[in-house]
Amino acid sequence: MGEDLPKRIIVILGVLTAAFTVVGSLEGITSFASLTFIVVFGGMSYLALTQRDHESVSAVPPAIGLFGTVLFLPMMLWHLFSAQRGVFYTVVALAIVSIVVELAYFETDLFATTPEDQSSVGGD
Numbered sequence: 212m213g214e215d216l217p218k219r220i221i222v223i224l225g226v227l228t229a230a231f232t233v234v235g236s237l238e239g240i241t242s243f244a245s246l247t248f249i250v251v252f253g254g255m256s257y258l259a260l261t262q263r264d265h266e267s268v269s270a271v272p273p274a275i276g277l278f279g280t281v282l283f284l285p286m287m288l289w290h291l292f293s294a295q296r297g298v299f300y301t302v303v304a305l306a307i308v309s310i311v312v313e314l315a316y317f318e319t320d321l322f323a324t325t326p327e328d329q330s331s332v333g334g335d
Contacts, residue, residue, distance in 0.1 A: 230301065242298055246287050253280025 228240065256276030263270065291299035 227305075238295070242287070242291055242295060243302055246284075246291070246302060249280055249284050249287055253277060253284065256280060 232240065253276070256273040256279075259273035260270055260277060288299070291302060
């Protein structure tokens, strides 16, 4: 039963929680969790808005969710920057690392140095 648990992600989340505990406080951890929720909610709202299967499905709820994300994300970032600067810098560093890892994982041409290294995701 325990073999199905995603051990790696549990360890990563534990390390991140410990890092935020050292850098900030419980307030910093909850701020980071709120920011993560806003980003995920906005991404899902965008996906729901652009990937609707049927025209009969209303676009209003995901549009409202996307609008809320666009409104509250900058407010949350400003709060972190002004009230919890250490947590803000940690969040920015984690975001940069995540984007670089994702770009490298999906083998984009961004990191290719020679024409032989350049390859498309489609596997020409």
